[in-house]
Amino acid sequence: MANALLIQVLNGLVYGGLLFIVSVGLVLIFGLRRVVNFAHGSLFMIGAYVGFSIATVAGFWAGVLGAAVVLAVAGVLLDVSVFRPLRRQDPIATVLVTFGLLLILEDLAHTVWGKDTHTLPLPEMLAGSVDILGQPFPAYRLMVIAVAAAVGVGLALWLRFSRVGLFVRASSIDPVTTAVQGVNTDRVSALVVAVGTGLAGLSGTIAAPLLALSPSMGGSILIESFIVVVVGGLGSFSGALIAALAIGQIHNLGIIYVPWAATMVPFLLMVAVLVWRPTGFAGSHV
Amino acid sequence: MSELLAFSNVVAGYGGARILHDLDLRIDAGERVAVLGRNGVGKTTIVNAFLGIARRMQGEIRLAGKAVGDIRHFTAARAGISVVPQGRCIIPNLTVRENLILGAAVRRKGAWTVERVFAMFPILKERADTPGTALSGGQQQMLAIGRALMANPHLLVLDEPSEGLAPVIVDELADNLRHVADGGTGLLIIEQNYSLVRRVAERYYVLSKGEVAEQGAMAGLTKESLKKHIAV
Ligand SMILES: Nc1ncnc2c1ncn2[C@@H]1O[C@H](COP(=O)(O)OP(=O)(O)OP(=O)(O)O)[C@@H](O)[C@H]1O
Ligand SMILES: [Mg+2]
Numbered sequence: 266m267a268n269a270l271l272i273q274v275l276n277g278l279v280y281g282g283l284l285f286i287v288s289v290g291l292v293l294i295f296g297l298r299r300v301v302n303f304a305h306g307s308l309f310m311i312g313a314y315v316g317f318s319i320a321t322v323a324g325f326w327a328g329v330l331g332a333a334v335v336l337a338v339a340g341v342l343l344d345v346s347v348f349r350p351l352r353r354q355d356p357i358a359t360v361l362v363t364f365g366l367l368l369i370l371e372d373l374a375h376t377v378w379g380k381d382t383h384t385l386p387l388p389e390m391l392a393g394s395v396d397i398l399g400q401p402f403p404a405y406r407l408m409v410i411a412v413a414a415a416v417g418v419g420l421a422l423w424l425r426f427s428r429v430g431l432f433v434r435a436s437s438i439d440p441v442t443t444a445v446q447g448v449n450t451d452r453v454s455a456l457v458v459a460v461g462t463g464l465a466g467l468s469g470t471i472a473a474p475l476l477a478l479s480p481s482m483g484g485s486i487l488i489e490s491f492i493v494v495v496v497g498g499l500g501s502f503s504g505a506l507i508a509a510l511a512i513g514q515i516h517n518l519g520i521i522y523v524p525w526a527a528t529m530v531p532f533l534l535m536v537a538v539l540v541w542r543p544t545g546f547a548g549s550h551v
Numbered sequence: 552m553s554e555l556l557a558f559s560n561v562v563a564g565y566g567g568a569r570i571l572h573d574l575d576l577r578i579d580a581g582e583r584v585a586v587l588g589r590n591g592v593g594k595t596t597i598v599n600a601f602l603g604i605a606r607r608m609q610g611e612i613r614l615a616g617k618a619v620g621d622i623r624h625f626t627a628a629r630a631g632i633s634v635v636p637q638g639r640c641i642i643p644n645l646t647v648r649e650n651l652i653l654g655a656a657v658r659r660k661g662a663w664t665v666e667r668v669f670a671m672f673p674i675l676k677e678r679a680d681t682p683g684t685a686l687s688g689g690q691q692q693m694l695a696i697g698r699a700l701m702a703n704p705h706l707l708v709l710d711e712p713s714e715g716l717a718p719v720i721v722d723e724l725a726d727n728l729r730h731v732a733d734g735g736t737g738l739l740i741i742e743q744n745y746s747l748v749r750r751v752a753e754r755y756y757v758l759s760k761g762e763v764a765e766q767g768a769m770a771g772l773t774k775e776s777l778k779k780h781i782a783v
């Protein structure tokens with residue numbers, strides 16, 4: 266019983282980890298550009314397809330890396346062509362453009378990859394399972410947890426200890442003062458958007474073997490990521506981590522123990538947080 | 552003398568509002584210059600104009616001798632002009648040390664390092680790892696000055712540095728600024744506090760309604776014109 270619960274907790278961590286990688290991208294982009302990127306789920310979906318296409322010719326890991334790079338480049342284009350020109354307009358303009366982009370990207374996926382669902386096979390090396398306290402657990406899922414942990418640690422170290430990370434934290438609070446110190450905050454923003462969309466691409470490919478690829482696969486992860494971002498506090502890195510892990514568990518345990526309410530619980534949590542502490546439980550700093 | 556900052560016939564403001572009219576001003580290397588003027592005459596707008604925050608509508612702004620058409624926020628820092636903004640603008644989620652490191656973003660080599668700033672303002676060393684905004688007003692002013700010096704600027708521009716400081720702290724500030732100037736850094740001090748300016752500047756401009764109403768050597772500034780243009 267206890268072991269079965271442990272397996273469920275691990276499964277929750279898998280989903281929470283994926284959710285973290287997606288939402289931390291949203292958080293970073295919001296921190297620098299004050300933009301709620303509705304296209305983020307579609308970038309996750311495009312990442313899954315791009316990774317799928319690369320993986321079928323060049324192997325799984327090339328797919329993961331390739332999807333991250335392609336989506337990062339797309340992120341730079343997105344920043345330069347949408348976020349930067351619209352930064353002085355009403356934020357609703359940017360939101361509408363990213364919403365339009367969501368629709369365009371779904372159509373693009375339909376056109377390029379067709380309406381049939383694809384499945385990305387597991388990499389051979391990780392196809393088996395690992396024994397955890399006498400229970401088998403898929404090795405691939407452990408790897409997903411490890412990647413999420415690596416992304417979290419890597420980002421935290423980068424933000425905390427690197428020079429550019431310092432510029433990122435400073436720009437997210439006071440872009441004008443940061444720029445006055447000589448920092449080209451537009452470049453910092455483009456980099457951060459690229460990191461955010463690159464992570465969406467990476468997580469899309471990592472998630473692909475666990476989900477069926479379809480043009481609409483970005484929808485539910487986008488919604489749950491929004492919940493993570495709201496619960497964790499808009500723009501908060503540590504808040505996103507805690508909220509993603511919590512919602513991963515809630516999502517997973519909910520499906521097992523209260524299936525009739527599983528999809529509702531994250532929303533209830535969001536409503537509760539909004540009522541109890543509207544800034545989220547970690548405030549609002551990157 | 553090489554020119555650090557110059558305004559020629561500059562008209563600048565915000566949106567459609569013109570705040571500076573036909574402004575002429577020039578600071579050369581190693582000079583210590585004051586800009587005096589009452590509340591709201593446009594002193595901060597001078598700073599905002601060369602930082603690309605206010606809009607230049609006419610005239611020419613030269614940074615380190617070069618006319619700049621499209622001024623970005625980072626242009627001045629990269630030309631060797633650092634600003635201690637009015638209100639200090641310490642970044643709250645960075646520690647004291649990180650705020651200083653941010654000031655070195657332009658990576659210009661020179662005498663000013665974190666250690667040297669700590670030597671001038673020992674209290675900053677004691678509080679190096681606390682958030683910058685946890686400091687008192689006077690300490691935040693030191694931090695803002697330290698941050699600006701970290702860029703090893705040729706010109707340090709201070710916008711009302713004495714605002715909100717106790718008189719003893721203003722005295723210390725005057726000593727610190729003279730120390731900075733002795734190292735060869737030019738100073739442009741925007742102030743309403745005559746006693747600070749008198750001890751630091753050698754030349755002055757008096758700003759009135761967005762124009763230079765008077766200028767000259769500090770020694771020649773009379774009580775009458777002071778009374779006329781700023782409250783003493
Ligand atoms: N960002 C802005 N947008 C629009 N108008 C502004 C802005 N900043 C200042 N102003 C206006 O420009 C005029 C001059 O302001 P400025 O801040 O340059 O004055 P100042 O001499 O620095 O005053 P103080 O001594 O109070 O700092 C004021 O009328 C002010 O209302
Ligand atoms: Mg002012």
